[in-house]
Amino acid sequence: xxxxxxxxxxxxxxxxxxxxxxxxxxxxxxxxxxxxxxxxxxxxxxxxxxxxxxxxxxxxxxxxxxxxxxxxxxxxxxxxxxxxxxxxxxxxxxxxxxxxxxxxxxxxxxxxxxxxxxxxxxxxxxxxxxxxxxxxxxxxxxxxxxxxxxxxxxxxxxxxxxxxxxxxxxxxxxxxxxxxxxxxxxxxxxxxxxxxxxxxxxxxxxxxxxxxxxxxxxxxxxxxxxxxxxxxxxxxxxxxxxxxxxxxxxxxxxxxxx
Amino acid sequence: xxxxxxxxxxxxxxxxxxxxxxxxxxxxxxxxxxxxxxxxxxxxxxxxxxxxxxxxxxxxxxxxxxxxxxxxxxxxxxxxxxxxxxxxxxxxxxxxxxxxxxxxxxxxxxxxxxxxxxxxxxxxxxxxxxxxxxxxxxxxxxxxxxxxxxxxxxxxxxxxxxxxxxxxxxxxxxxxxxxxxxxxxxxxxxxxxxxxxxxxxxxxxxxxxxxxxxxxxxxxxxxxxxxxxxxxxxxxxxxxxxxxxxxxxxxxxxxxxxxxxxxxxxxxxxxxxxxxxxxxxxxxxxxxxxxxxxxxxxxxxxxx
Numbered sequence: 001x002x003x004x005x006x007x008x009x010x011x012x013x014x015x016x017x018x019x020x021x022x023x024x025x026x027x028x029x030x031x032x033x034x035x036x037x038x039x040x041x042x043x044x045x046x047x048x049x050x051x052x053x054x055x056x057x058x059x060x061x062x063x064x065x066x067x068x069x070x071x072x073x074x075x076x077x078x079x080x081x082x083x084x085x086x087x088x089x090x091x092x093x094x095x096x097x098x099x100x101x102x103x104x105x106x107x108x109x110x111x112x113x114x115x116x117x118x119x120x121x122x123x124x125x126x127x128x129x130x131x132x133x134x135x136x137x138x139x140x141x142x143x144x145x146x147x148x149x150x151x152x153x154x155x156x157x158x159x160x161x162x163x164x165x166x167x168x169x170x171x172x173x174x175x176x177x178x179x180x181x182x183x184x185x186x187x188x189x190x191x192x193x194x195x196x197x198x199x200x201x202x203x204x205x206x207x208x209x210x211x212x213x214x215x216x217x218x219x220x221x222x223x224x225x226x227x228x229x230x231x232x233x234x235x236x237x238x239x240x241x242x243x244x245x246x247x248x249x250x251x252x253x254x255x256x257x258x
Numbered sequence: 259x260x261x262x263x264x265x266x267x268x269x270x271x272x273x274x275x276x277x278x279x280x281x282x283x284x285x286x287x288x289x290x291x292x293x294x295x296x297x298x299x300x301x302x303x304x305x306x307x308x309x310x311x312x313x314x315x316x317x318x319x320x321x322x323x324x325x326x327x328x329x330x331x332x333x334x335x336x337x338x339x340x341x342x343x344x345x346x347x348x349x350x351x352x353x354x355x356x357x358x359x360x361x362x363x364x365x366x367x368x369x370x371x372x373x374x375x376x377x378x379x380x381x382x383x384x385x386x387x388x389x390x391x392x393x394x395x396x397x398x399x400x401x402x403x404x405x406x407x408x409x410x411x412x413x414x415x416x417x418x419x420x421x422x423x424x425x426x427x428x429x430x431x432x433x434x435x436x437x438x439x440x441x442x443x444x445x446x447x448x449x450x451x452x453x454x455x456x457x458x459x460x461x462x463x464x465x466x467x468x469x470x471x472x473x474x475x476x477x478x479x480x481x482x483x484x485x486x487x488x489x490x491x492x493x494x495x496x497x498x499x500x501x502x503x504x505x506x507x508x509x510x511x512x513x514x515x516x517x518x519x520x521x522x523x524x525x526x527x528x529x530x531x532x533x534x535x536x537x538x539x540x541x542x543x544x545x546x547x548x549x550x551x552x553x554x555x556x557x558x559x560x561x562x
Contacts, residue, residue, distance in 0.1 A: 001290075001491070002290055002291060004291075004529075004531060005531065042528065045506070047323040047476045048322060048323050048474075050320060050323055050324060050325060050475055050476070050524070050528060051320050051325060051527060051528065052527070052528065077320075093530065115551060157298050175370075188548065190540065215317055217316075218315065218316040218317070218318050218319070219318070220325070220327065221281075221287070221316045221526065221527040221530070222287075222527075223287040223290070223530065224280065224283065224286075224287045225282055225283035225287040225288065225526070226280070226281060226283070226327070226329070226527060227283075227312060227317070227329045227332045228301075228315075228316075228317045228318040228327065229315070229317075230315065230317075231315075239313055240309070241311060241332075241480065245286065
């Protein structure tokens with residue numbers, strides 16, 4: 001169920017250059033059922049900046065009623081968000097959208113998780129759930145450069161983790177696809193979140209595999225009413241378009257025209 | 259007695275708060291959050307004769323205290339709106355104001371004639387002011403003669419009262435308002451968005467794929483308020499006012515300026531519960547100001 005709630009900041013940490021990890025607490029966490037969903041945040045109680053900010057959920061802890069987001073502070077809204085301190089309240093609307101299905105894969109099988117930059121965070125909760133289920137995750141995480149790499153250790157604790165940077169300053173050099181070319185493709189399902197070009201490259205690379213891709217679009221309402229975030233579809237589904245916020249953000253591979 | 263009630267042509271509103279067209283879809287999304295029967299009415303998303311897929315993305319951009327949009331009238335088309343959306347809305351005790359859009363007089367006439375027969379459509383809102391489609395729309399809203407003729411054509415076929423939605427992107431909005439009144443309009447809804455644009459400062463490129471978009475949100479309230487005030491002075495048909503309403507004080511201001519009811523648009527994106535919140539706050543605000551009913555408040559700025 002979608003709810004709106006004032007949630008309390010538990011912790012705010014810088015984990016890489018301009019990359020923040022923010023943990024909030026409140027009852028709304030109990031409604032967060034799926035990795036890959038997002039929340040829509042008001043960063044100010046003034047009229048400026050006006051609109052909510054959609055941010056993906058990177059980790060959910062029902063026991064403590066806490067959830068965590070990882071975001072890059074690069075605009076007015078996210079910069080204001082990065083100034084929130086423990087004890088501050090944040091107006092949260094969520095959980096929104098449809099996340100990554102974890103019932104498409106069984107214990108003992110392998111899953112490939114591919115993340116690009118600020119698309120990496122939602123894969124963390126997914127990976128934790130897959131591991132709990134007995135699935136073996138392989139992570140391939142791409143970043144621009146060493147200073148914006150985050151969560152390498154957290155992912156390593158869950159499974160094989162390959163880091164690649166565009167400028168070669170850390171891990172392998174190039175794009176996630178350069179790493180993927182060298183890996184076995186003995187996985188059952190692939191999951192990905194990142195730039196659209198990366199998602200398109202994965203679909204091309206694994207046409208026979210079952211994949212789930214998380215898309216990004218500029219949003220207005222976040223709940224499907226305003227039609228700001230629509231994407232064209234392929235012949236694979238019987239719909240002329242999909243809305244990233246309420247039909248997605250995660251879609252089976254091949255559904256969204258990339 | 260319901261002190262929030264307002265009687266308008268075709269519309270017995272239990273309160274004057276209406277979600278604005280284009281900001282509320284066909285109600286389904288907000289129905290997950292609250293009971294739509296609380297609302298005064300619902301202005302549904304613009305409907306055209308055929309399915310429209312709208313403009314390329316990005317379709318929205320934030321601006322100081324506002325936003326730009328260029329959705330491009332995306333909607334499933336007349337047949338599907340009537341079969342799926344309006345039928346679904348029948349479960350709620352709320353009058354529907356159907357927003358009608360098109361490129362030609364025939365488009366408007368076709369949609370108006372059919373959609374006005376739906377049992378829960380109690381009024382039409384003619385979208386002669388959408389700034390985001392390449393032809394049509396705006397042309398009807400910027401030429402008084404064309405606006406008057408279109409009003410007449412739609413009035414001839416509609417089974418319910420017709421409200422014309424005015425564009426602020428004109429030199430003299432009063433002239434257009436008088437023209438639609440002369441054409442037989444039962445009411446006016448105003449204002450639509452103000453044409454604007456935003457550039458990516460680094461690259462110089464427009465942020466919105468359509469290049470320009472319609473500006474909405476608190477930033478446009480003073481413009482909208484002035485226009486409602488001016489039009490109210492010169493026409494005798496009722497006005498549903500809109501443009502940047504996001505607080506109960508904004509509601510009061512529009513009613514004072516001469517609107518008989520108000521529509522809330524962009525504020526739904528900021529606070530999805532804004533409409534029920536405003537309805538809840540209204541009686542107390544009337545008390546504070548010393549008014550017994552909403553109707554008593556309408557147009558008070560003109561009586562000072």
